[in-house]
Amino acid sequence: MRKPDIFKVPIGPQHPALKEPESFSVSLSGEKILGVDIRIGYNHRGIEKACEERTYVQDVYLIERICGICSHTHATCFVQAVEEIAGLEVPKRGLYLRTLIAELERIHSHLLWLGVAGHEIGFDTLLMYTWRDREIVMDVLADLTGGRVNYGMNTIGGVRHNITPEQAQKVLTAMDKLEEQTKYYIELALGEATLAARLSGVGVLSHEDCVKLGAVGPTARASNVDRDTRRDDPYAAYGDVSFSVITDDHNDVFGRTVVRVKELMESYSIIRQLLKNLPEGPIAVKAPRKIPIGEAVSRYEAPRGEDVHYVKANGTEKPERVKVRAPTLANVQAVKKMLENRYLADLPIIIAAIDPCFSCTDRMINIREVASKNSRIMEWETLRQKGIEHYRKQGIDFSKVKITQSF
Amino acid sequence: MIHSLFLLLIFPGFIFLSIFGTYAEFVDRKLYARLQNRMGPPWFQPLADFIKLLAKEDVVPECAVPGIFRIMPIFALAATTTAFCYVPVWSTHSLYPFSGDVIVVLYLLTIPTITFFLGGWYSTSLFARIGSVRGITQLFAYEVPLFMSILAAALLANTWSLTDITLFYSRHPSYTFFNIIGFAVSILALIGKLEKTPFDIPEAETEIVAGSFTEYSGRLFAFFRLTIDIEMVVGAALLSAVFLPFGLTLGPIVGFILFIIKVLFIVGLLALIRTIVARLRIDQMINFCWKFMAPLALLQIIINLILKGVL
Amino acid sequence: MQPGKILNVVLRSLFKKPVTSRYPAEKLDMGDKYRGKLKFYQELCIGCKLCMRDCPSNAITIKKIGEKQFSAELDLGKCIYCGQCVDTCPKKALEATNNVELAQLDYSKERVVL
Structure with missing residues (x-):
């Protein structure tokens, strides 16, 4: 008997399913991975x-551009660390506004994910509808901030833009509209047969595996890992609002979808509480x-x-070392x-289900010498x-090039 | 001679089919967009796409078999255009009717899928090969229900000629309602044939780039796209001739307008179906075809056999 | 569980106005607060160059052109439109406008004197 043909298919670095360059070299036997x-x-x-x-000050804007979707996430995480080192007490109103933008960002990220998930399984109508609704929050x-993607909301010591009562009213109206739409998406996700056929039982990650591989965020919560930094280690104004951490025991892509759409509902409730109790000052x-x-180390529950x-910090205007661990790095192992x-x-849908953000993940250069098998980090x-x-x-000589100031 | 050439090449042959095909594609895309609450493309978009592709360079991969790679789009186009000669358009009469032409039309409509397979396979790209194997696997799933449901209608009419089938049903319009199951099954099978969602598995963009067409570019790709457009029109025309044979005796002009409406109705139906569902996986698609569509088509045959005895 | 659950919403949107617009034929309303191209008030500038120091991408250059007269040059390709210079400026000589249509094919046109 002949051995079954195994062939390798390169999914990436350039592939329509992937929005960013990364490589999944898949060994296939027929359709099976x-x-x-x-x-x-x-x-x-x-x-x-x-x-x-x-x-x-410059770093805040650079860090904000680590990720296009969770820009506020990285900026907040960074300024929190800096504020802790400098011992700055951010005013209550500043913290509330920071949290407000964080939750708005979560809404836009989750709606975006829902659309991408729809696109990956060929359900483009879902993509068009969710992205249409995402425009509301954008x-x-x-x-509120003057930017659609890079909000520039954070600064060391607080936030840059205040909110007027009219703007708050606008946010509340938008939330009502989105809540109505989200209820429909929950109904759709739970009731559409072709969606269930493509999502249920796909990409199963058991509770034990999830804990072992250290997955985070909705990926972990869909495997019934009850973990959320917003509740476990409250930062910004999360200590002042009440919300429930959504978990699910489906363990599959369907569960991850359910967790994300239900988290949307929690976000609407958090935003309403924040605007209701917004302190003056x-x-x-x-x-x-x-x-x-x-x-300092700072933790933040990003949408992912x-x-x-x-x-x-070393006492100068510039930090000595900044290290970023984006959530995708924890999830990509799974x-x-x-x-x-x-x-x-x-x-495509399994990769998309962790809501990957590979540019945020690519960070360190680790050089492995084949001969000695030692890895070392280059200066x-x-x-x-x-x-x-x-x-x-x-034949090109770069040694004469002087780096006076980088960039 | 000149008359025949006019019929074959200009109207209702190649030129008319190309124009109507691109228009049908526009209707499909516009409707798809509007159903998704989008603006959609302007009316000339499919035509513009076609012209743009014609102007582009043809790239033949180094490892591909150039002869087969180049000839396949022409083959596909010829097959679909030929099939249209045997489909009644404005009257109950097709251009060159003969007994058994319904079988010929069904087989001619199978040829494009085979050419997609061959073109994809001989382009030697991994994605194209996966796509073409998927396409051929899918062919075996939807082709049987399609054949059965169309032949069930032929069975009731007691003829193997499309012209006679249409004639029979336009004499007894009420009989078409017995074929409603067959119509539903063949609409679904047509989606599979045209490789549209939920059966767009052979060219699933997010999985295998463009399936069989991954390596095609320029003119060759333009012809493949035109083939799919024409296949859509011919397939819809076939279904409307068999299952919607209304108003064919009202003269050529009314009949022609009705033909356009009927084809666009089926195209619209296809667009609606692809808006509301997600793409299936190949195993789910095959299961669906053999578990639901084939038994339903069989049921249609049984119904028609019983009817034939009763009527 | 049923296939095509979205059907009624889909059919209803057929009769709704499309949400996409014919950009660039129809202009978009970016809102007043949107951060776009900068505006420079020459009479207010004191030449402290704090904006140059805080700019994360070295996009803005303040040059002395005369006695207590300064010009501001902005590289639209480098500017990341964060608006930090507007916050930094002690004399409010800089302001962000909502002009966002700044794309250029010609690189030389990206350096503008405000």
Whole structure:
């Protein structure tokens, strides 16, 4: 008997299912997935290093651009760490506004995910409808902050834009409209047969595996891991609002969909509470340009899961070290498990179900020497020397180029 | 001679089919957009796409078999256009009727799928190969219900000629209502044939890029797209001739307008179905075809056999 | 569970006005607060260059052109429209407008004097 033909299909770095470059090299036997080799690192932008070259004020905007969807997430996480080092007490109103934008961002991220999930399984109508409704919250965000994607809301010591009662009213009207739509999406997600056929039992990640692989966010909560930074380690104004953490025990893509649409409903309730109890007062305190020596870790529940930032300050205007752990890094390990024994047709939706954000994940350069099998991390200078050597072999001399100020 | 050439090449042959095909594609896309609350493309968009593709470079992959790769789009186009010669348009009479032409039309409509398979397979791209295998797998699932439901209608009319089937049903319009199950089954099968959602598995964009067409570009791809448009019109015309044979005796002009309306109605129905469901997986699609569509088509045959005995 | 549950909503949207617009034939309303191209009030500028210092992308350049007269040059390609310079400016000499249609094919036109 002949051995079944195994062939490798390169899903990525360029593929219509993926919105960002990353590589899933899939071994297939017919339609069945036998194994998958995940490679990330196509989109390393060196943001952590660049942060060390800029002042704290500039870093807020750079960090905000780590991710296009959770821009507020990263900015808030970073400023929280800096505020902790500097010992700044952010005014209550500032914290409330920060939380308001955070929840609006969660709404737009989850609606976006729902549309992408629909597109991945060929249900483009869902994509068009959810993205249409997402425009409502995008307009609200543009009205509140002056930006649709990069809000520029955060600054060290508070927020930059205040909110008027008219704007608050607009937000509430938008929430009513979205709540009505979301109820329909819940009904649709639970009742549409073709959706259930494509989502149920796909990408199963058991509770034990989930804990073992350290998945976070809705991916974990759909496997019944009751974990949410907003409740477990309240930051900003989350200590003042009441909400429930949505968990589900379907363990599959269907469960992840249910968790996300139900979280939308929680977000509407949080926003209503925030606007009802919005305290009066200033929105920011003045931050010093030089942050005293210290280090801090900040946690934040992004729409995709827990985001962690580490900042080390050395008493100057610029941080000594910034480290970002985006939620996708925690979730991407689980994808391999989810893909076991599934079909090629399930691959796009399984990858999409963790709501991946690969550009945020690509961070460190780890060089492994094949001969000694030791891995080491290259210093900035050695890396530059290596680059100069590499190009000298090709006849281009870069050693005369002086880096006075990066960028 | 000149008359025949006019019929074959200009009206109602190739030129008319191309124009009507692109228009049907416009209706399909516009309706799809409006159902999704979008604006949709302007009326000339499919035509503009076609012209743009014609102007682009043809790229033949290095590993592909160039002969087969190049000839397949022409083959597909020829097959669908030929099929239209045997489908009645404005009257109960097709261009060149003969006994047994319904079988010929059904087989001619199978040829495009085979050409997609061959074109995809010989382009040697991984995605194209997966797509073409999926396409051929799908063919076996929807083709049987389609054949059975159309032949069930032929059975009741007691003829293997499309012209005679249409003639029979326009004499007894009430009999068409017995074929309602067959109509539903063949609409679903037509979706499979045209590779549209929920049966767009062979060209599922998010999974295998463009399936069989992944390596096609320029003129060759333009012809493939035109083929699909024409296939949509011919398929819809076939269904309207068999299942909606109304008003064919009212003269050529009324008959022609009714033909356009009927075809666009079926195209609209296809657009509606693809708006409201998600794409199925290949195993689910095959299950659906054999578990539901084939038994239903069989039921249609049984109904028609009983009717034939009774009437 | 039924297939095509969305059918009635789909049919209703057939008769609704489409939500997409014919951009660029129809202009979009960005709202007054939207951060777009900067506006520079030359008479207010004191040349402290704090905006240059805080700009995350080195997009703005303040140049001395005369006695207590300064010009501002902005690289539209570099500017990330964060509006930090507007916040930083002690004399409110900078302001963000809601002009967002700034795309250029010609790179040389991206450097503008405000």
